[in-house]
Amino acid sequence: MKENNFSKKSFISIDELTQSELTQIIKKARMMKNLEKQGKRYELNEALKNKRLASLFYEPSTRTRTSFETAMVELGGNLLGFAGTEGTSVMKNESILATVMMYWANHADAVVMRHPKDGAVRWASDVLGIPVINGGDGKNEHPTQALLDLVTIDEITPGINGTKIGFGGDLAHGRTVRSNAIALSKYDNITINWAAAQEFAMPNDLIEFLKNKGVKVNQYDTVEEVMKNSDIYYMTRPQKERIKDKTPQQVNEIMQKYRITLDKLTANPNIRILHPLPVDSSTAEIDTDVFFSKNQYFFAQAENGIFLRKALLYEILNGTESTTFNPNIEQIVANNREYLQSKEYNKGELLLDRIEHGIVIDHIPDGLAHTIDETLGFSKRGYKIMTLANAESSSLQQKGMLKITGATLTEREYKQIVEICPNVTFNIIKDWNVAEKFKYHLCQNDNCVTRVINEDVPPRFEEDGRCHYCGRK
Secondary structure (H helix, E strand, O other), X not given: OEOOEOOOXXXXXXXXXXXXXXXXXXXXXXXXXXXXXXXXXXXXXXXXXXXXXXXXXXXXXXXXXXXXXXXXXXXXOEEEEEEOOOOOHHHHOOOHHHHHHHHHHOOOOEEEEEEOOEOHHHHHXXXXXXXXXXXXXXXXXXXXXHHHHHHHHHHHOXXXXXXXXXXXXXXXXXXXXXXXXXXXXXXXXXXXXXXXXXXXXXXXXXHHHHHHOOOEEEEOOOHHHHHHOOOEXXXXXXXXXXXXXXXXXXXXXHHHHHOXXXXXXXOOOOOEEEOOOOOOOOOOOEOXXXXXXXXXXXXXXXXXXXXXXXXXXHHHHOOOOOOOOOOOOOOOOOOOEEEOXXXXXXXXXXXXXXXXXXXXXXEEOOOHHHHHHHHHOOOXXXXXXXXXXXXXXXXXXXXXXXXXXXXXXXXXXXXXXXHHOOOOEXXXXXXXEEEEEEEEOOOOOOOEXXXXXXXXXXXXXXXXXXXXXXXXX
């Protein structure tokens, strides 16, 4: 986003905003809150008249979805979309690309989207010609939650600079902690204290990012130690839907030591407790008695979600003209091929004389050539297949080279092969020679949207090696 200019801009990552832009949005949210407290809830109900927000929530949501919808209605706009994929064409395997384009074709002026795959919302933003707002993508980011949390933190520690905040609960799988930490790194003299079970520890890449930004990051053994050294304690629920190797009961047992109870609040009687909500009632990461204490601030935090999202929608859509639908999508090209130097081969060398046109896949681990053929069905499609030993497909268990006469591969097929064998090399053979030789790289984050074969999202990487979509190296 340009400096202090949100008009018709997408909002995908909190890292895209400067401190000045964060301040602008906080002030606008404060204005929305002041109108509410003065009884002027609908003071701006003409601001987004005739504007339409597509609310596309592939995952369950209460606060984010309803607060965006409430914000849009209070600003005079209207809504379309879905809450959960049941009853939509997503159940018929419709891709993200096709779904979001359909909502633009239905004259949406902006999209707010939540999706279980990291980077899915950025992909939607790349293909759409209207603003896209990230309502949460996988375990990656939840930037509007971070913004409303900044609004709340600013109420507790005005100006935010110098804030000492504690994080607890599930720091490994939740997206709110990542977004909040990135947002706080924009400010000065920030201290982040945390305590969590080993299984839910703050990710090392996030800790490294924060330290590089000058944020003090301290790990403690107990909730009480974190509270003693913090102004705010930000608790999160265990993301059971993303934890594949533990049963819900096992997660509850692991969390017991790190729950917030009334007796732990005595470590700092002035501590304010925040939580993005919902609280998991089976885990009870915040004891019900804490709900009635003076330390509880998460319901005020939840209401701030309305004001923040009103502010954001106002800044993005107020005073703008509707964008005419463009059915012609510009092709987005992957940049994930690492081209290698190929030597000149004479006919008869390295068995390439056995292929005039086709593909040689090299460096296949033992036994996986057969798996590749079974997965992609080259034999069944009539291609002639040979291994390094010059044998036919009956010897596909042999390690080494797989040669497919006459074949060309689609991007889906490259992905499928590399999912099976990450380090293979592809040789494109034309007129007995190697026309191209390359490795095909995938994002290392297995929850990245680029790893979903049928979504056909082209793998793309930034100059520093980070995935364009999920931001991971």
